[in-house]
Amino acid sequence: MDYAAIVVLEILYMIAFLALISAGLAIVFGMMRVINLAHGEFVMLGGYATIASAKAGINIYFAMLVISPIVVGVIGLIVERLIVRFLYGRMIDVMLATWGLSLLLIGLVTLIFGNTAVSVPAPIPGYQIGHYQMGGYNLFVIAVAVVLMSAMWFALRYTRIGLVARGAMQGREIISALGYNPSTIYMLTFTVGAALSGLAGGVMAPLTGLLPSVGGAYIAKAFITVITGGAAVIAGTLSTAALFGTVDQLVSFASTPVVGEIAMLGLALILLRLMPQGITGQFFRNST
Amino acid sequence: MAISRRTLLNTAGATALTAGFPFVHARAADGPIKVGFIEDNSGVLDIYGKPIVMANALAIDEINAAGGLLGRKLELKQYDSQSDIALYTKYAQQLVREDKVDVAHAGITSASREAIRQTFRRANVLYFYNILYEGGVCDRNCFVTGTTPAQAVEPIIDYAMKKWGNKTYVLAADYNYGQITAKWIAHYVEQRKGTVQKTDFFPLDVSDFASTIAKIQDAAPNFICAALVGGAHISFFRQWAASGMNKKIPLTSTTFGVGNEHLALSAAEGDGILIAGNYSPELDTPANKNFLAAWAKRYGDHKVVHELAVSQYQGIMLWAEAVRKAGTIEREALIKTLETGLKIEGPAGTVAVDPKTHHTSLDIHLMVVKDQKLTIIDTAKQRPPADTAQYCDLLKNPDDNKQYEVKI
Numbered sequence: 001m002d003y004a005a006i007v008v009l010e011i012l013y014m015i016a017f018l019a020l021i022s023a024g025l026a027i028v029f030g031m032m033r034v035i036n037l038a039h040g041e042f043v044m045l046g047g048y049a050t051i052a053s054a055k056a057g058i059n060i061y062f063a064m065l066v067i068s069p070i071v072v073g074v075i076g077l078i079v080e081r082l083i084v085r086f087l088y089g090r091m092i093d094v095m096l097a098t099w100g101l102s103l104l105l106i107g108l109v110t111l112i113f114g115n116t117a118v119s120v121p122a123p124i125p126g127y128q129i130g131h132y133q134m135g136g137y138n139l140f141v142i143a144v145a146v147v148l149m150s151a152m153w154f155a156l157r158y159t160r161i162g163l164v165a166r167g168a169m170q171g172r173e174i175i176s177a178l179g180y181n182p183s184t185i186y187m188l189t190f191t192v193g194a195a196l197s198g199l200a201g202g203v204m205a206p207l208t209g210l211l212p213s214v215g216g217a218y219i220a221k222a223f224i225t226v227i228t229g230g231a232a233v234i235a236g237t238l239s240t241a242a243l244f245g246t247v248d249q250l251v252s253f254a255s256t257p258v259v260g261e262i263a264m265l266g267l268a269l270i271l272l273r274l275m276p277q278g279i280t281g282q283f284f285r286n287s288t
Numbered sequence: 289m290a291i292s293r294r295t296l297l298n299t300a301g302a303t304a305l306t307a308g309f310p311f312v313h314a315r316a317a318d319g320p321i322k323v324g325f326i327e328d329n330s331g332v333l334d335i336y337g338k339p340i341v342m343a344n345a346l347a348i349d350e351i352n353a354a355g356g357l358l359g360r361k362l363e364l365k366q367y368d369s370q371s372d373i374a375l376y377t378k379y380a381q382q383l384v385r386e387d388k389v390d391v392a393h394a395g396i397t398s399a400s401r402e403a404i405r406q407t408f409r410r411a412n413v414l415y416f417y418n419i420l421y422e423g424g425v426c427d428r429n430c431f432v433t434g435t436t437p438a439q440a441v442e443p444i445i446d447y448a449m450k451k452w453g454n455k456t457y458v459l460a461a462d463y464n465y466g467q468i469t470a471k472w473i474a475h476y477v478e479q480r481k482g483t484v485q486k487t488d489f490f491p492l493d494v495s496d497f498a499s500t501i502a503k504i505q506d507a508a509p510n511f512i513c514a515a516l517v518g519g520a521h522i523s524f525f526r527q528w529a530a531s532g533m534n535k536k537i538p539l540t541s542t543t544f545g546v547g548n549e550h551l552a553l554s555a556a557e558g559d560g561i562l563i564a565g566n567y568s569p570e571l572d573t574p575a576n577k578n579f580l581a582a583w584a585k586r587y588g589d590h591k592v593v594h595e596l597a598v599s600q601y602q603g604i605m606l607w608a609e610a611v612r613k614a615g616t617i618e619r620e621a622l623i624k625t626l627e628t629g630l631k632i633e634g635p636a637g638t639v640a641v642d643p644k645t646h647h648t649s650l651d652i653h654l655m656v657v658k659d660q661k662l663t664i665i666d667t668a669k670q671r672p673p674a675d676t677a678q679y680c681d682l683l684k685n686p687d688d689n690k691q692y693e694v695k696i
Contacts, residue, residue: 006502013498114330119526121554126532132505135530138498208495208523211332217493252499256488258462260499 002130007253009129013138015245016145017204021218022225022237023148024197029226030233031168031189034084035095038102039222040215041109042194046072046201047210048109054120060206061123065144068202069195076194080187088186102215109212122206137206144203148196153234165189169231224268230278235287239279244268320363321356321617323348323604324389324413326379326404328396331371332492332518335547336396336419339597341366344393346586347604357611365389371518373403380404384411390617393418393603396596397517398465402691405430409689414619418603419596420546420565422468423647423673424692426680429619431626432647433603433639434596435566437472437542438675439652443564443668444513444540445476447654452538453510454482459500459524461517462489469515469542471694472675485509490516495523501531514541522552529557538562546595550657561657566650567595567636568662579635595636602634606641606648627683638670644681647673 025039036042046068053063079101087094122137156162167174168185175182200218208214225244229236244264252260275282325344328337348364356362365387367379376395383389384407392408393416395401401417408415409429416431423436448456458473460466466489474484485507488500504512516524525544528534540562544550550558569580569590579601583590609632611617614625627643637651654666679692 003502003506010498010502119522119552121526121557122530124530126530128532132502133532133536134502135498135527137530207527208520211519249499253503256490257494257496257499258489258491 002132005129006132006134007249009134009138009142010253011246011249012142013245014249015241016142018221018225018241018245019145019149019237020141020200020203021197022222022229022241023152024193024195024200025222026226026229026233026237027196028190028193030231030236031165032088032186033091034088034190035091035098036084036193037095037098037219038079038105038215039098039197040217040219041102041105042072042076042197042215043201043204043218043222044109044210044212044215045075045105046198047205047214048113048118048201049198050202050205051118051120051210052113060120064202064205065199068198070198072198072201073191073195076197077187077191079194080190084190085183085187106212106215113212118210119208120206135207141203141207144199148199149234149238156234169233221264224265228268228271228275228278230275230280230282232280232284232287235284236278236280239284240271243271243279318360320361321358321391321611322363322365322387322389324383324387324392324394325364325366326369326376326383326392326394326400327366328371328400329368332520333371333396335519335522335549335552336594336596337368337371339548339592339594340396340600341368342583342587342592343597343601344604346583347601347608349586350582351604351608357608358615358617369400373399376400376403377407380407384408384413389413391416391607393600393607395419397463398422398468399463401425402464406689412619414607414622416603416607418600420543420599422465422472423675424468424679424694426645426676426682426688426690426692428623428646428682428686428688430646431603431606431641432673433606433650434599435650435652436647436673436675437469437476438673439650439671440564440566441469441472441542442476443652443654443666443671444542444562445473445480445482447564447666448511448513448538448540448562449477449480449482454480455485455507455509456482456511456513457485457504457507457509458487458513458515460487460489460515461521462491463517465517466490466515468693473513473515473542475694490521492518493520495520497524497527500524501528501533504537505533509537511538511540514539515543516541517543518547522549525549525553525561526557529553534560545655545657545662548592548594550660550662551591553660555659558657558660562654563657563662564652564654565595565662566652567598568653568655568664569593570661570664571636571653573635573637575633575637576635598634598636602632602636602639605634606630606632606639640670642673642677644683645673645676646682647676649673 028036049068049071050064053067054060124136126133127136167178172182175185225240229240248260248264251263327340329341348362369375391414398421418433420434458470460470470487545563580590610622610625614621626641631640640649649670649672652668652671653664655662655664
């Protein structure tokens with residue numbers, strides 16, 4: 001029984017992890033149809049921002065929840081103004097440009113921090129369920145994901161900004177029809193997407209060691225989550241995160257983490273074959 | 289036979305090729321002696337590689353300061369393989385063809401060693417592998433100054449089973465080191481009538497061990513045996529401690545400490561982990577004190593010195609001693625000299641070549657991690673590489689060229 005509780009908590013953790021690392025990508029892809037191949041590097045930069053701040057003596061929660069999103073958000077803003085805004089509507093070109101950007105960011109971080117694994121200890125002690133003990137930091141990750149997803153849903157559903165954002169998903173003309181400048185809205189969307197990626201990187205930093213090349217590990221998972229999710233930002237991300245997280249962890253418990261990842265990727269292949277428009281292209285069609 | 293234009297061209301081309309690139313060892317007879325190194329000075333394996341690179345420079349400079357070898361200076365030819373196997377093969381070719389080195393000390397993981405060992409053998413460049421590993425390499429061109437499972441794993445299993453009980457759970461890195469070491473662990477556990485409950489393998493980039501930690505608790509072993517490798521795998525020790533299990537199930541490791549993992553973790557996270565190896569900075573011998581003093585003089589302090597750096601230093605010193613004894617850098621003469629059972633006194637104690645296996649007999653210390661230090665609790669003097677010796681006799685079969693594995 002205790003073992004089942006542990007498995008359930010680990011599944012929840014994996015769902016939270018996938019939702020966190022995909023949120024920024026989902027917004028940018030869902031609203032702007034921009035495939036940002038530097039997404040993994042945004043997450044990585046968030047991690048480095050947190051670790052560098054924590055090592056400089058700043059409170060680690062402040063570092064991961066405030067500093068990382070701001071730092072990466074500003075980087076996102078610069079990237080949008082200098083590169084991405086010239087390439088809207090040109091999917092292949094924007095992929096190439098952001099791929100080049102990801103290589104550049106890996107190179108820059110390697111120059112600054114060195115190609116060495118860095119990490120900080122998790123700030124939360126372990127907890128006990130029956131005679132099992134698990135890392136307590138996982139619970140914090142779950143909490144952050146729940147708060148973030150709720151906030152995003154509330155903002156999209158009930159605020160003026162959300163209305164404009166949902167309009168943006170329909171196309172440029174709708175933004176203009178609502179009386180806004182599409183270029184400004186796109187700039188803000190990209191910045192928010194980058195900030196969310198930074199937040200994810202900051203929150204994940206204490207769990208694993210960071211290397212400049214760590215973005216590659218995130219981007220594959222984020223992309224299959226977002227693409228399999230389909231057009232709806234929240235419903236899509238959450239439904240695929242739930243599905244993939246459950247499969248990954250159940251298979252991991254039954255065999256090894258490696259087989260768990262293979263199972264997750266295999267499932268993504270099958271789903272995309274059956275539902276090329278993603279899960280929300282088939283179900284939950286009117287959700288956000 | 290009519291000779292067409294095409295066959296003529298082919299034949300002529302082939303002849304030109306063979307004539308153009310004869311494999312001649314035109315190494316300069318005077319000028320510096322070139323010592324080649326390939327080490328992972330960056331990437332996931334740099335926790336091992338960086339101090340090794342520092343040890344290389346220290347050893348070469350010490351030998352040069354004492355006048356070099358045979359009246360010639362040593363020249364260091366070093367490449368950073370960036371934890372990338374493809375770069376090993378590339379740089380090994382570069383060392384033997386371009387730089388024409390006189391000896392190579394190279395490789396950290398067993399995968400990297402197997403990627404380059406044959407290159408040095410084919411090119412007749414004497415090769416030293418100075419890293420603890422899974423044992424079994426039987427190659428006349430290759431000398432090993434690191435420990436093997438019979439030297440460093442068996443004492444851990446012996447001590448742990450006597451102290452904690454019969455059941456163990458094995459975690460190992462998913463490449464030849466982890467796979468073969470896991471077999472040796474099972475061999476030594478079963479020899480003592482114990483059981484390995486489960487063995488899990490992890491690729492070097494796995495850093496999330498939550499499901500594994502739950503599974504270990506479910507199996508409830510008497511102790512854990514971890515043969516994990518590299519920066520990402522440190523996450524296991526961190527997550528294990530974060531769950532609080534480090535107070536409940538004892539942890540042993542065949543690799544912990546050799547990458548200074550005890551310094552990467554806090555004292556609370558690392559305390560109590562049991563390891564065995566050839567070296568601890570706490571060793572109270574004149575040779576070790578001098579070595580640490582020289583290191584601190586060059587690099588400011590000696591915090592980063594670990595077993596692999598010391599093994600590397602000892603490997604270079606062993607080769608240098610062979611050159612002095614043989615009076616030449618010619619490969620065949622050096623092998624014969626080393627095969628006399630050549631000995632040196634290194635920072636970690638006596639290093640004595642075992643003529644049959646080209647491995648070395650070493651002092652082995654059983655150690656426990658306490659306050660970020662490797663505290664010695666027991667010492668076995670001059671343990672031989674008994675595992676490799678079961679299969680390998682290079683005096684009888686000098687042409688042998690393979691890696692033997694234990695059969696279970």
